[in-house]
Amino acid sequence: MWKTIVKKEILENILSYRFPLFGLIAMLLIPLGMYVNQLEYTKRVRDYEEQVRLATEAASSLKLQDVMAGTVSIKGFRRPAPLSVYTRGFEGTLPRYYEFTQEGAKPGESSSGEESILSVQGKVDFVFLVQMVLSLIALLFASDVIAGEKEAGTLRAMLSNRLPRDAVLTGKVAGGFLALWAPFTAAFLVGLLLLILGAFPIFGGDTPARILVVFLAASVFLLAYFTLGTMISASSSKTRTALVAILLIWAFFQLIMPKISDMVAALVHPVRTETQVSLEKSLLAGSLGMETARELGRQYDLIFGTAPKGAADDEKSPERIKWDALKAGIEQGAKERKAQQLGAIDETYRQQKRRQQDLAVNLSLVSPSAAFARFVADVCGTGELERTKYAEAVQAHARALDGALFSKVKRTLMIHPSGGTSLGFSAQPVDFKALPQFTIAPASLADVFKANWKSLLSLAFWLIAPFAAAYVRFIKYDVR
Amino acid sequence: MSDKDQGQVPFEEEQMTDPKPILKADDLSKRYEDGVLAVDHLNLSIYPGEVYCLLGANGAGKTTTINLFLNFIPPTTGTCFINGIDVTKDPLEAKKYIAFVSENVMLYGNFTARQNLDFFAKLGGKTDLAKNDYYQVMHRVSLQEKAFDQRVKNFSKGMRQKLGIAIAVIKDAPGILLDEPTSGLDPKAATEFLEIMAELKKEGKAILMSTHDIFRAKEIGDRVGIMREGRLVMERTREELQHEDLNKIYIDYMKSAEQAAA
Numbered sequence: 001m002w003k004t005i006v007k008k009e010i011l012e013n014i015l016s017y018r019f020p021l022f023g024l025i026a027m028l029l030i031p032l033g034m035y036v037n038q039l040e041y042t043k044r045v046r047d048y049e050e051q052v053r054l055a056t057e058a059a060s061s062l063k064l065q066d067v068m069a070g071t072v073s074i075k076g077f078r079r080p081a082p083l084s085v086y087t088r089g090f091e092g093t094l095p096r097y098y099e100f101t102q103e104g105a106k107p108g109e110s111s112s113g114e115e116s117i118l119s120v121q122g123k124v125d126f127v128f129l130v131q132m133v134l135s136l137i138a139l140l141f142a143s144d145v146i147a148g149e150k151e152a153g154t155l156r157a158m159l160s161n162r163l164p165r166d167a168v169l170t171g172k173v174a175g176g177f178l179a180l181w182a183p184f185t186a187a188f189l190v191g192l193l194l195l196i197l198g199a200f201p202i203f204g205g206d207t208p209a210r211i212l213v214v215f216l217a218a219s220v221f222l223l224a225y226f227t228l229g230t231m232i233s234a235s236s237s238k239t240r241t242a243l244v245a246i247l248l249i250w251a252f253f254q255l256i257m258p259k260i261s262d263m264v265a266a267l268v269h270p271v272r273t274e275t276q277v278s279l280e281k282s283l284l285a286g287s288l289g290m291e292t293a294r295e296l297g298r299q300y301d302l303i304f305g306t307a308p309k310g311a312a313d314d315e316k317s318p319e320r321i322k323w324d325a326l327k328a329g330i331e332q333g334a335k336e337r338k339a340q341q342l343g344a345i346d347e348t349y350r351q352q353k354r355r356q357q358d359l360a361v362n363l364s365l366v367s368p369s370a371a372f373a374r375f376v377a378d379v380c381g382t383g384e385l386e387r388t389k390y391a392e393a394v395q396a397h398a399r400a401l402d403g404a405l406f407s408k409v410k411r412t413l414m415i416h417p418s419g420g421t422s423l424g425f426s427a428q429p430v431d432f433k434a435l436p437q438f439t440i441a442p443a444s445l446a447d448v449f450k451a452n453w454k455s456l457l458s459l460a461f462w463l464i465a466p467f468a469a470a471y472v473r474f475i476k477y478d479v480r
Numbered sequence: 481m482s483d484k485d486q487g488q489v490p491f492e493e494e495q496m497t498d499p500k501p502i503l504k505a506d507d508l509s510k511r512y513e514d515g516v517l518a519v520d521h522l523n524l525s526i527y528p529g530e531v532y533c534l535l536g537a538n539g540a541g542k543t544t545t546i547n548l549f550l551n552f553i554p555p556t557t558g559t560c561f562i563n564g565i566d567v568t569k570d571p572l573e574a575k576k577y578i579a580f581v582s583e584n585v586m587l588y589g590n591f592t593a594r595q596n597l598d599f600f601a602k603l604g605g606k607t608d609l610a611k612n613d614y615y616q617v618m619h620r621v622s623l624q625e626k627a628f629d630q631r632v633k634n635f636s637k638g639m640r641q642k643l644g645i646a647i648a649v650i651k652d653a654p655g656i657l658l659d660e661p662t663s664g665l666d667p668k669a670a671t672e673f674l675e676i677m678a679e680l681k682k683e684g685k686a687i688l689m690s691t692h693d694i695f696r697a698k699e700i701g702d703r704v705g706i707m708r709e710g711r712l713v714m715e716r717t718r719e720e721l722q723h724e725d726l727n728k729i730y731i732d733y734m735k736s737a738e739q740a741a742a
Contacts, residue, residue, distance in 0.1 A: 001602075001603065004599065004602040004603060008588075008599050011591070011595070012588060012590060012591070015590040015591070016590055152586055152588075153582065153584065153586035154586045154587065154588060156552070156580075156582065156586060157580070157585075157586045157600065157647075158603060159550075159552070160550050160575065160578070160579075160580035160657075161575055161600070161603040161604055161651075162572045162573070162575040162576045162603075162604075162605065163575075163603055164572060478552075479552045480547055480552050480553060
């Protein structure tokens with residue numbers, strides 16, 4: 001009996017005008033989106049490889065004098081994420097590289113600078129299509145699942161038979177969704193075929209598993225929207241009423257809720273801009289540097305003020321030995337103080353930012369659409385997780401470069417109590433060919449699932465709750 | 481009410497030779513949430529090979545009675561039995577033994593006649609029918625052959641009604657509920673419809689038909705009952721109606737109802 005309902009539902013959808021229309025939309029947009037993004041990805045990878053080659057050459061031709069002059073800047077590039085063909089996520093807004101200098105790391109330009117003016121309206125990628133287009137189609141497909149039968153009176157005819165209502169509901173949901181899912185799956189597979197034909201690195205590492213997860217997540221997302229539509233349909237006596245409700249709910253989840261989340265979070269947890277923080281850090285670093293220079297100058301004058309001439313240049317003189325120890329102590333103390341105070345500013349900023357982001361994310365997860373987009377972006381390596389990993393990699397690389405390069409050359413600035421200044425250098429040999437390479441540790445699929453438990457919970461909620469509500473409405477429905 | 485014309489009729493006494501009614505309403509009442517008493521202590525038994533026509537004005541309780549048999553609404557008091565099964569207690573089992581044709585037969589417009597028939601036949605438990613079986617049934621209800629594989633969205637009311645009957649026929653249930661089936665049909669279609677009813681009756685089906693059509697009720701009904709304000713106020717057998725004017729009886733009842741209301 002259940003199978004009969006499922007088959008009837010599929011057949012009814014196939015025979016309606018919307019099935020070929022949806023098939024056409026899916027077949028055109030999904031593979032086309034994948035193909036265009038693959039071309040872009042290939043171009044970005046070519047650029048990346050060329051830039052890395054140039055940066056490696058530049059690094060190997062560096063000399064110690066360049067480091068002493070403080071003009072060395074080493075770039076660490078981020079490799080474009082292959083699965084950005086499915087969702088661009090932060091791909092366009094993340095810096096393509098970081099520049100590492102003695103002063104620390106600063107972000108380079110992002111690839112969004114090269115994009116067309118039209119991209120402000122959002123890039124057409126797979127996730128965008130699923131989120132904005134297919135979600136609406138799923139709702140429209142579901143709009144008359146129950147209301148249509150009520151309106152046409154066929155529900156009475158059906159229920160005059162030996163047919164449990166739960167079998168009717170589940171059969172209609174299963175059949176209706178299959179009619180939507182089949183063309184979607186076909187379009188996804190055609191897109192995949194285009195990627196394979198375009199020599200996209202589809203079979204490397206865990207890429208096949210990730211693509212499968214993307215597909216499953218999109219299927220679950222569409223099913224969630226379909227059950228949401230079914231709930232509205234079961235609560236409406238007319239398809240037209242259901243359609244109006246569906247459009248309002250779609251607009252709320254897709255357009256309003258994600259934007260409101262950011263606004264509310266910014267109001268509840270205001271955070272300073274990155275520029276303000278950077279300025280504060282620069283001022284503090286300058287002030288600490290001057291303080292250290294003054295202390296060094298004062299101590300230098302105290303030690304060498306009454307010392308015999310030439311004691312400062314004689315490495316074995318007791319004054320010089322005392323000065324070397326004192327200088328090392330002052331510089332070490334200054335370094336630690338600077339690291340601690342700048343670290344405290346960074347930490348405070350990060351905490352404030354995290355609090356704001358957490359609130360925005362938690363609010364946005366009310367929408368299944370945001371939950372889906374966040375999860376898939378992380379699966380594809382273009383989401384929040386990638387941004388965090390990138391930031392961690394930058395910090396780790398800055399430390400590694402400091403140990404292997406920048407700390408090998410020490411510049412000592414002294415401001416003497418008399419008002420005079422002096423600058424001293426000390427340098428150790430550097431192997432410029434063996435400098436650490438910039439790499440970002442990729443997040444495993446397990447990491448992605450762990451980091452996205454809230455998104456997954458939101459999707460599960462939107463899958464189950466509307467269905468449960470539809471079930472209750474339908475069981476209680478007065479079929480007269 | 482001892483007068484046969486004014487109250488519930490203990491018709492079962494006359495049918496004691498046939499022990500098992502297919503359709504039975506036992507002291508059935510239905511009061512809606514708004515307080516309207518749609519069916520008031522209705523007792524009714526319809527036996528195999530019998531056609532029972534329920535006459536009455538709009539709102540008399542005919543459709544509510546059918547809805548109660550289909551368990552679309554629960555009774556306030558009393559019970560409906562289909563083939564001896566309490567409809568409220570075991571609605572799914574009871575529906576095995578009943579076929580239903582409504583005033584406007586509701587079908588899937590994008591499906592062909594055969595696809596509609598196939599779907600409803602399967603819902604009715606007929607899962608092993610061949611294409612030929614469907615064609616035979618459609619022939620039997622006089623549906624034109626060219627219409628078998630046409631989408632039903634362009635069907636006339638008469639054609640839809642025939643297909644509705646075909647659905648009931650193919651289910652082969654012992655009881656059939658018809659809710660104003662001849663309403664809106666042209667005379668030829670209505671006559672064809674009655675011919676099919678007569679055949680089904682011969683096959684032993686118990687048929688409950690609500691209708692406004694006094695002429696056809698008299699023609700096809702083995703018994704005719706008149707409902708007013710939820711009560712079965714009159715019942716006549718075919719034999720009794722040969723000596724009486726049903727049209728006059730019906731109009732008299734309607735007039736007396738109007739006078740009572742005034």
